[in-house]
Amino acid sequence: MDEVEHAITALDLDTKAALVAGQDMWTLPAVPEIGLDSLVMSDGPIGVRGVQWTAQDPSIALPSPTALAATWDVGLARRVGALLAQECRRKGVHVLLAPTVNLHRSPLGGRHFECYSEDPLLTGEIAAEYVNGVQSGGVGVTVKHFVANDFETERLTANVLVGERALRELYLRPFEIVQAKAGPYGVMAAYNRVNGPTMTEHGPLQNGVLRGEWGFDGCIVSDWTAARDTVRAALGGLDVAMPGPVTVYGPALAEAVRAGEVPESVLDEQVRRVLTLAVRTGALKNGSPPAVYEEIDGVGLARELAARSFTLVRNQDGVLPLAREVRIALIGGLAKEARVMGGGSALVFPERVVSPLEGLRAAGLDVVYARGADPSEQLSPAGKGFTIASTARDAEGRVLGVIPQSDGSLTWIGSMPVPHEELRSVEIGGTFRPEVGGAHRFGIEGTGLFRLVVGEEVLFDGRVESGSEVFTVELAAGEDVPVSLTHTVVKGVLGEMPILYVGFGLLYREPTPGPDELLAQAEAVAREADVVVVVVGTSKEVESEGFDRTSLRMPGRQDELVSRVAAANPRTVVVVNAGSPVEMPWRDQVAAILLTWFPGQEGGHALADVLTGEVEPGGRLPTTWPATMADCPVIDVTPVDGEIAYDEGVFIGYRAWDRASTPPAYPFGHGLGYTTWEYQELTYTEGTLTVRLRNTGSRPGREVVQAYLSPATPDPERPTRWLAGFTTAEAAPGAETTVTIEIPHRTAEIWTPEGWQLILGDYHLSGGPLETLVTF
Numbered sequence: 001m002d003e004v005e006h007a008i009t010a011l012d013l014d015t016k017a018a019l020v021a022g023q024d025m026w027t028l029p030a031v032p033e034i035g036l037d038s039l040v041m042s043d044g045p046i047g048v049r050g051v052q053w054t055a056q057d058p059s060i061a062l063p064s065p066t067a068l069a070a071t072w073d074v075g076l077a078r079r080v081g082a083l084l085a086q087e088c089r090r091k092g093v094h095v096l097l098a099p100t101v102n103l104h105r106s107p108l109g110g111r112h113f114e115c116y117s118e119d120p121l122l123t124g125e126i127a128a129e130y131v132n133g134v135q136s137g138g139v140g141v142t143v144k145h146f147v148a149n150d151f152e153t154e155r156l157t158a159n160v161l162v163g164e165r166a167l168r169e170l171y172l173r174p175f176e177i178v179q180a181k182a183g184p185y186g187v188m189a190a191y192n193r194v195n196g197p198t199m200t201e202h203g204p205l206q207n208g209v210l211r212g213e214w215g216f217d218g219c220i221v222s223d224w225t226a227a228r229d230t231v232r233a234a235l236g237g238l239d240v241a242m243p244g245p246v247t248v249y250g251p252a253l254a255e256a257v258r259a260g261e262v263p264e265s266v267l268d269e270q271v272r273r274v275l276t277l278a279v280r281t282g283a284l285k286n287g288s289p290p291a292v293y294e295e296i297d298g299v300g301l302a303r304e305l306a307a308r309s310f311t312l313v314r315n316q317d318g319v320l321p322l323a324r325e326v327r328i329a330l331i332g333g334l335a336k337e338a339r340v341m342g343g344g345s346a347l348v349f350p351e352r353v354v355s356p357l358e359g360l361r362a363a364g365l366d367v368v369y370a371r372g373a374d375p376s377e378q379l380s381p382a383g384k385g386f387t388i389a390s391t392a393r394d395a396e397g398r399v400l401g402v403i404p405q406s407d408g409s410l411t412w413i414g415s416m417p418v419p420h421e422e423l424r425s426v427e428i429g430g431t432f433r434p435e436v437g438g439a440h441r442f443g444i445e446g447t448g449l450f451r452l453v454v455g456e457e458v459l460f461d462g463r464v465e466s467g468s469e470v471f472t473v474e475l476a477a478g479e480d481v482p483v484s485l486t487h488t489v490v491k492g493v494l495g496e497m498p499i500l501y502v503g504f505g506l507l508y509r510e511p512t513p514g515p516d517e518l519l520a521q522a523e524a525v526a527r528e529a530d531v532v533v534v535v536v537g538t539s540k541e542v543e544s545e546g547f548d549r550t551s552l553r554m555p556g557r558q559d560e561l562v563s564r565v566a567a568a569n570p571r572t573v574v575v576v577n578a579g580s581p582v583e584m585p586w587r588d589q590v591a592a593i594l595l596t597w598f599p600g601q602e603g604g605h606a607l608a609d610v611l612t613g614e615v616e617p618g619g620r621l622p623t624t625w626p627a628t629m630a631d632c633p634v635i636d637v638t639p640v641d642g643e644i645a646y647d648e649g650v651f652i653g654y655r656a657w658d659r660a661s662t663p664p665a666y667p668f669g670h671g672l673g674y675t676t677w678e679y680q681e682l683t684y685t686e687g688t689l690t691v692r693l694r695n696t697g698s699r700p701g702r703e704v705v706q707a708y709l710s711p712a713t714p715d716p717e718r719p720t721r722w723l724a725g726f727t728t729a730e731a732a733p734g735a736e737t738t739v740t741i742e743i744p745h746r747t748a749e750i751w752t753p754e755g756w757q758l759i760l761g762d763y764h765l766s767g768g769p770l771e772t773l774v775t776f
Contacts, residue, residue: 003286004275007034008268017254020270022244025414025500026051028274035285039278041142041221041242044098045114045130046341046600047348048087051415054349054390055406060087060298060601061341061350064579065100067309067597069116069622070671072704072726074129076305081133083296088139094281095140095186095221097345099127101174102150104580104623105652108637110152110548113342113579113598117622118653118668120170121723124177131182138291140185140281142221143178146199146210147171149190151637151644152548156226158639159193162646167194168751169650172205176214185218185280189238191226197236200227206237219273234262239270243414299602306606311595311619312672319571319591321613321674322531328367329529330357331522331565332558333374334537334577337383341598342579344545349406350601356535356575359604363612368529371512372522373561375554376539379443379470379507382408386483386508388430392417395424405430408485408506409445420500428506429484437477438511443470446504449488455481468507515557519564526568533611534565537577548637552583552629562586575607581625587665595619613674613699620671620704624654627665633657655719669723675701680736682770689724689741691767695731703729705767707741709748712762712773718750724765741767748776 011019015031023029023038030038043049047059060083062068068077088096100111104118116123131141148160148171162171178184187210190199199205200222210216219239227233227241230248234256241247256262278284312320322328338355341347360367382388383406390410392400400418408428416423432454434440444450444460445468452460452471459471475481485506512518526532536558542549553559566572566589573592576582577599587593594617599606609615626632633656634648648656654668675697683690695701705728710721725741748763749756758776765774 001276001279003284004272004279007036007275007284008271010034011271013257013264014251014254016267016271017257018250019274020240020253020267021247021250022240022242024245025243028240036275036278037283039095039274039281039283040093041095041097042088042091042093043345044084044096045100046346047350048084048091048093048096049348050091050093052417053411053413054403054417056403056417057091058351058406059348060302061348061353062302063306063309063600063603064113064342064346064598065116066113066579066622067599067619068130068305069122069126070309070311070597070619071305072122072620073308073728074125076308077126078129078133079296079301080305081130082137083298083301085134085137085139086293086296087298089137089293093139094283095142095277096134097142097144097188099130099141100144101127101178102145102148103170103174103652105150105646106635106637107552107581107623107626107629107632108549108635109150109580110543111342111344111545112623113543114346114545118624119622119723120173121177122622122726124174127174128178128181131178131184135182135185137293138282140277142186142188143175143184144188145190145223146175146187147190147205148194148646149192152546153637154639154642156191157193157642159196159643160646161195161643163649165751166646166649170652172209175210179210179214179216185277186221187216187218188221188223189226191223198226198228200238201229201232201236203236211237217273217276219277230256231261234266234270239273302600303602303606303609306596306599306603307609307615308618309597309599310606310610310617311621312592312617313595313621313625313666313670314587314590314593315672316591319531319573320594320611322611324365324612326366326530327528328360328365329370329525329532329569330360330367330535331370331372331525331532331561332535333371335535336369336371337380338603339537339539339577339598340600340603342544343540346545351406353601354604356533356604356607359606359608360611362605363608365608365612368525370522370525371518372534372565373515373518373557375537375556375558376541377556378468378539378541379441379509382432382483382506382508385435386430386432388428388483388506391427391429392423393425393427394422408508410505411503413501413503416500416502423489423502425486425488426502427484427486429482431480432483433480434475434477434510436511437475439472440475440511441470441472441509442483443468443507444485444504445507446487448490448504450504451486453482453484470507519557519561522561523564523568526565526572529569530571532565532569532572533575534562534572535575535577536562538579538582543579552581552626554578554582559585563589566590573611581623583626583628584665616674616699616701617671618673618702620669621666622668624657624664624668625666627662631660631662631664633660650719655722658720669704669706671704673701673703675699675733677701677703679768679770682767682772684743684765684772684774687743687745689743689765689767690738691741691770692736692738693729693768694736695733698733700732701730705729705739705741707743708766709743710764710766712764745776
């Protein structure tokens with residue numbers, strides 16, 4: 001690009017070094033002399049937060065990546081990407097820090113809700129169209145986390161010991177697919193090490209494989225604070241060190257160039273890639289008129305995606321869909337206080353969240369609610385019934401700013417909504433109108449000095465050392481009560497990292513009986529209903545970024561709740577609100593099981609759509625769901641002496657389950673709809689599989705056609721089968737449709753010391769229940 005080369009010649013050494021270092025949490029510096037705006041990055045992947053982690057500028061909150069993968073629909077993934085690009089443009093963001101294409105190696109991975117699948121092909125194909133959608137909207141991506149960052153325990157430092165074959169066939173493969181099919185503008189280098197070097201310094205993988213073999217011409221950005229050494233990172237292929245202002249690049253990189261430790265040509269290449277990213281995203285002006293994009297209905301797409309992702313794994317006697325006139329007992333803490341997204345980098349602030357209770361009532365259904373059981377004993381951020389905002393003040397009490405709050409959780413990280421050097425306290429305050437009278441519980445989440453006042457009563461004024469504090473107040477129904485939680489800001493950095501940070505929360509829970517009484521109430525409500533819908537799932541304490549899971553059991557007494565409710569009413573539908581697998585010991589006792597993942601802001605409306613049959617549940621499992629954790633063939637996520645060995649090689653996910661002696665509860669690819677299909681004919685010709693099928697039910701339907709390749713002669717060094725391709729089919733009742741799936745020779749190749757090698761011979765190629773013999 002001529003404008004890039006011209007710009008490089010106009011920059012001095014210090015400016016070039018500054019251009020590859022974060023100037024703050026989310027941005028690179030502007031250089032007005034060459035027409036360069038500050039490049040702005042923002043977390044995703046289910047929404048676009050922007051540079052401020054507040055509800056002041058709300059975001060569309062889409063379903064989790066596991067939900068998107070459950071659709072097996074690359075066209076829908078592209079539309080999701082285009083919507084997120086629209087959100088980026090609205091918020092002034094040039095680069096979305098997404099998608100995450102690490103694999104579900106073990107179901108204990110705490111961040112799996114932010115990844116797509118256990119299968120590299122499904123992951124890569126969904127991610128590629130997500131990237132195409134984002135970049136078609138003039139916004140860049142950073143595909144992450146390159147590479148083998150499939151766990152949270154010691155993720156900042158652990159050394160992954162993985163064989164070259166598994167690395168190529170599994171963990172690198174999604175990145176390779178995205179590069180080939182989407183040409184991402186960016187890739188994010190992970191924290192962890194791989195076979196020795198840390199990824200931000202991994203020349204063989206970054207310069208050798210990613211750039212040299214695959215032809216990646218984009219920008220490699222470090223995960224936040226992952227860059228640790230100036231010279232090794234620069235020579236290892238890392239272009240940008242984030243965040244700032246303290247990084248290993250900037251002045252340190254300029255000094256390394258002057259000292260001859262890093263050639264200036266390496267720095268020029270880094271700057272060239274940053275400026276190329278700026279041209280591609282409109283941050284470096286080139287005189288072109290701004291592009292015009294079609295407006296996308298974000299709320300509508302969030303609802304559509306949620307319904308399409310819901311995965312029906314059990315439906316005895318066709319209990320679903322429900323007739324609109326039935327009396328429904330809706331049970332579960334998560335039915336009223338929905339968990340619609342995972343924690344950590346995936347967290348955004350939507351303008352609204354529709355719970356299952358709100359969604360079913362909005363659909364006009366006859367619903368009686370009972371709490372039954374909660375996934376956590378912890379209180380939730382203050383939400384419904386509260387009208388609150390956060391007020392920032394300086395040491396003299398002068399108001400620096402008033403920031404809207406969507407709930408009682410406050411996190412300001414990196415970019416402050418007020419001048420940080422003047423900030424002394426933040427108050428979350430406003431009014432609360434109770435729905436019911438009784439003993440209401442209020443809590444403080446955070447560390448430091450706090451003052452909590454409800455009504456005229458000071459509930460707490462002192463220091464919270466860690467965790468949370470909970471207090472009980474008697475309140476009358478329907479009367480507004482002033483509420484105030486003030487936090488004195490005494491430390492403005494995140495742990496030991498030089499990142500500006502303020503975070504705490506006002507928590508709340510309505511009056512509830514004891515756990516035994518709640519369960520008894522749920523049973524009583526269930527007996528009187530025509531059908532029971534019980535919503536259960538995980539909590540932020542067991543499934544989130546930052547730590548791995550230790551169990552697949554659902555927290556609290558939720559399993560007991562399901563068993564007791566199902567005994568009271570056999571027409572029980574269980575809605576599982578979790579981003580990744582959980583054990584379901586009651587699965588054979590209930591009539592139906594619907595997995596809704598983390599369904600995004602419109603999850604309640606989508607649930608009503610699916611339960612009533614307005615929309616067919618379109619999901620198929622993107623990862624295997626075990627019956628028990630003990631059955632899992634690959635489970636370990638804990639490094640030993642700083643190392644974690646991927647000794648299972650290429651046998652993860654269904655590849656490992658196919659060799660196991662115990663079957664899973666529900667296999668990879670499983671899912672039911674509201675109609676039936678007959679696979680009528682399957683043919684293979686010159687790399688293309690053609691499948692003809694017919695909708696044999698009474699409703700329009702959608703089917704995910706999955707093709708698997710299996711060696712005709714079993715080979716213990718290869719999986720029994722692997723996903724070779726997939727597509728979706730739709731047809732009216734009684735109608736036929738024909739679909740095609742590309743089956744390239746690469747599908748039958750393995751990685752050897754000499755590179756990719758086609759293993760010649762006969763293979764079984766299946767599409768649904770049909771199969772044919774093919775020869776490569």
